[in-house]
Amino acid sequence: MLVTPELLSAFPSLKPLPAQTLSQLAQQAAVKRFARRGVVLSAGEQEDAICFLFEGRLQGVDFTIDGREVGLYFVEPGDFCGELGMFDDGPQPEHVIALTAAMVVFIPLSVLREVTLEHPVLLQALGKRLASRVRQMTRQRSLLGLPNISQRVCCQLWFLLAGNTDSGPKEPSSGEVAIVNPPTHMEIAIMLSLSRESVSRVFQVLQTRQIVRRDGPGKLIILDAACLQRLAEGKEEL
Numbered sequence: 001m002l003v004t005p006e007l008l009s010a011f012p013s014l015k016p017l018p019a020q021t022l023s024q025l026a027q028q029a030a031v032k033r034f035a036r037r038g039v040v041l042s043a044g045e046q047e048d049a050i051c052f053l054f055e056g057r058l059q060g061v062d063f064t065i066d067g068r069e070v071g072l073y074f075v076e077p078g079d080f081c082g083e084l085g086m087f088d089d090g091p092q093p094e095h096v097i098a099l100t101a102a103m104v105v106f107i108p109l110s111v112l113r114e115v116t117l118e119h120p121v122l123l124q125a126l127g128k129r130l131a132s133r134v135r136q137m138t139r140q141r142s143l144l145g146l147p148n149i150s151q152r153v154c155c156q157l158w159f160l161l162a163g164n165t166d167s168g169p170k171e172p173s174s175g176e177v178a179i180v181n182p183p184t185h186m187e188i189a190i191m192l193s194l195s196r197e198s199v200s201r202v203f204q205v206l207q208t209r210q211i212v213r214r215d216g217p218g219k220l221i222i223l224d225a226a227c228l229q230r231l232a233e234g235k236e237e238l
Contacts, residue, residue, distance in 0.1 A: 003029040003105055011052050011078055011105075013125040021115060029107045034098040041082050041096040046089075049106040050126075052080045056102025057181070060094045060137075064193065070144070071191035072137050074099075074183075083126050085109050086116075099187065144193055150238040151231060152192050153202040157212070158232035161222055182220040205238050 005022035008014045008029070014022065031054075034040055040058055041047050051058075058075035072094055075081045081096050086109055116123035139159065146152040160179045183191065185199045192199070206212045211228055213221040222228055230236040 001031045001103075002026075003031055007054070007105070008052075010054070011080070013080065013122065013129070014052070016121050017115070017119055021119065025107055025111060025115065028111045029105055032104050032106060034102045034104065036098055036100055038098045038102070039095060040098060040102070040104055041092050041094075043093060043095045044091050047082050047085055047092045048110070049108050050080050050082045050086070050112060051075075051096070052105040052107065053077050054103045054105055056104075057099040058096050058102060058104075059099050059187070059190075060096050061190065062094045068193055069190050070193050071183075071187060072140055073133055076181075080129065083130050086112065086126055087130070140191065143191075148234070148237075149194060149198055150202050150205070151234055152194070153188065153199055154206075154228055154231035154238070156188055156192055157220075157222070158228055161225065161228070177222045177225055178215070179220040179222065181218055202238065209238075
């Protein structure tokens with residue numbers, strides 16, 4: 001599949017660029033497809049491109065000293081990863097893997113650096129996303145310090161409900177709210193350094209107490225957001 005200016009304009013961070021610039025980027029870009037669990041970026045490697053996700057879902061992961069996999073962040077369609085290389089010459093800090101079959105557009109860092117000199121709007125978008133990811137990863141790390149497994153899982157759900165922002169919704173909704181395309185129990189376990197069985201047990205209790213309800217694989221209904229918030233904050237035990 002060839003990369004076209006129209007394809008690149010589908011990415012929010014690249015859409016503001018002029019058509020001529022998009023054409024130049026398209027000539028230097030390449031598309032790669034990855035199977036589930038395929039490695040898109042490798043930790044410790046000197047990666048030379050930013051990855052823009054067109055289809056599928058990616059996840060940034062790291063490993064603890066004893067070899068356990070820890071999830072750091074997700075990459076959704078339209079988003080990108082590997083942007084840290086734009087700002088220094090260091091190696092890629094974490095692995096990025098495909099959670100599903102994925103199609104990724106690679107654009108060389110050297111080309112993007114030249115574009116940012118003429119179009120600061122791109123640099124601003126890259127910097128804003130980098131800052132957001134640092135905040136998200138710092139928050140994710142803080143969850144690992146919670147000794148209570150139930151609170152850890154509820155905290156993760158609360159953050160997902162907030163749409164990966166720095167804090168939860170300001171006021172819990174009185175009605176039903178949904179987490180679209182929620183992580184699987186295994187993915188949550190990886191994010192929280194837990195076993196899948198531990199996560200499943202917490203979900204069983206949440207469902208029994210009618211705090212959450214599954215609506216197929218693509219939606220998790222939060223029936224009682226106020227209760228979920230209290231559980232996440234440790235004000236109530238599951």
